[in-house]
Amino acid sequence: MDWKSEPELVEVPDPTPGPGQVLVKIGGAGACHSDLHLMHDFEPGMMPWQLPFTLGHENAGWVAAVGAGVGTVTEGDAVAVYGPWGCGTCERCMGGAENYCENPAGAPVLSGGAGLGMDGGMAEYLLVPAERLVVKLPESMTPVTAAALTDAGLTPYHAIRRSWPKLTPTSTAVVIGVGGLGHVAVQLVKATTAARLIAVDNRSEALELAREMGADHVVRSDEQAVEAIWELTGGRGADVLLDFVGADATIELARAAARPLGDVTIVGIAGGSVPLSFFSQPYEVSIQTTYWGTRPELVELLDLAARGLVHVESTTYPLDDALQAYRDLRAGRVRGRAVIVP
Numbered sequence: 001m002d003w004k005s006e007p008e009l010v011e012v013p014d015p016t017p018g019p020g021q022v023l024v025k026i027g028g029a030g031a032c033h034s035d036l037h038l039m040h041d042f043e044p045g046m047m048p049w050q051l052p053f054t055l056g057h058e059n060a061g062w063v064a065a066v067g068a069g070v071g072t073v074t075e076g077d078a079v080a081v082y083g084p085w086g087c088g089t090c091e092r093c094m095g096g097a098e099n100y101c102e103n104p105a106g107a108p109v110l111s112g113g114a115g116l117g118m119d120g121g122m123a124e125y126l127l128v129p130a131e132r133l134v135v136k137l138p139e140s141m142t143p144v145t146a147a148a149l150t151d152a153g154l155t156p157y158h159a160i161r162r163s164w165p166k167l168t169p170t171s172t173a174v175v176i177g178v179g180g181l182g183h184v185a186v187q188l189v190k191a192t193t194a195a196r197l198i199a200v201d202n203r204s205e206a207l208e209l210a211r212e213m214g215a216d217h218v219v220r221s222d223e224q225a226v227e228a229i230w231e232l233t234g235g236r237g238a239d240v241l242l243d244f245v246g247a248d249a250t251i252e253l254a255r256a257a258a259r260p261l262g263d264v265t266i267v268g269i270a271g272g273s274v275p276l277s278f279f280s281q282p283y284e285v286s287i288q289t290t291y292w293g294t295r296p297e298l299v300e301l302l303d304l305a306a307r308g309l310v311h312v313e314s315t316t317y318p319l320d321d322a323l324q325a326y327r328d329l330r331a332g333r334v335r336g337r338a339v340i341v342p
């Protein structure tokens, strides 16, 4: 395995949990577009990680074994794995936001986790370095349905939750890119706010999916998209725009269609950029990036899903076909999320 290349399927030894650690038998591992950026776009040295490691950063399964001193989970428990692994002791980690750990040197791996610098869940077993990083699933939920919630669900949940105050009944949210993350984002806006929702994508299948997930309007991602959003919002612009692509064109679209005082949140990692100036967006528009989500947010999201308010549309692939899942994702052939089931 090397940077700028496809992953390989290899035999690795089953890990054994040390003190405080949890061994999870994988029930589902999602294939994220970030893995495609990692494999094909990132230059060697861009991430502070050593190769090789096993991919798979959205995981759920059953506890297979626990190390000495583990007290909150036992063998057989169905669990979701909280993905961003921090040091566990800095102020951010203490607040549950290990996605923003301020002591990466004390974390198991620099700004990463399972499948991001350390061995991930596209395998039969995943070694989780601390019991706080697994969350028991609600009664009714199976690991295969929970896996993709840990990233394709948690990442948009965090991005939307921070903008809740702006998602009032008279407001409009825009979701750009209705893939793995975006189709959950559409449901989350509808389930947790009374805002109107416009979905934008350049694939007809994605726009259909957006409709099914509850979007009030769908708009094709082209030169007319900004105009269309202005019309649909009665000339006001949109209050919260979530960009799940992150290309030049989508960031430009988001800020051009924003209403004064709105939020533009860039989640996609396509590497786009736009010039910033006093006049480049309406007054008091906040532009931010978000990375993943917090542990308490994962607990909230699992509760929402257990009550049927949000779900992941998924296609499952056996572990032997994991490469095919990534190829399908790259070709835009996946509806919702591709989930690997070993």
Ligand code: NAD
Pocket: 031, 032, 033, 034, 035, 037, 151, 155, 176, 177, 178, 179, 180, 181, 182, 200, 201, 202, 203, 206, 221, 244, 245, 246, 247, 249, 250, 266, 267, 268, 269, 270, 290, 291, 292, 329, 332, 336
């Ligand atoms: P995906 O491939 O499942 O979905 C991407 C969607 O965007 C597809 O429906 C595609 O048709 C659409 N799209 C592509 N170009 C477009 C354009 N110009 N205009 C409108 N729509 C367009 O990908 P995903 O797994 O949902 O990930 C989305 C992005 O989010 C990726 O860049 C990924 O790396 C990133 N990501 C970020 C975080 C984070 O924490 N910030 C977490 C997970 C994923």
Ligand code: ZN
Pocket: 032, 033, 034, 035, 057, 151, 152
């Ligand atoms: Zn991801």
Ligand code: ZN
Pocket: 086, 087, 088, 089, 090, 091, 092, 093, 098, 100, 101, 102, 103, 104
């Ligand atoms: Zn920390």
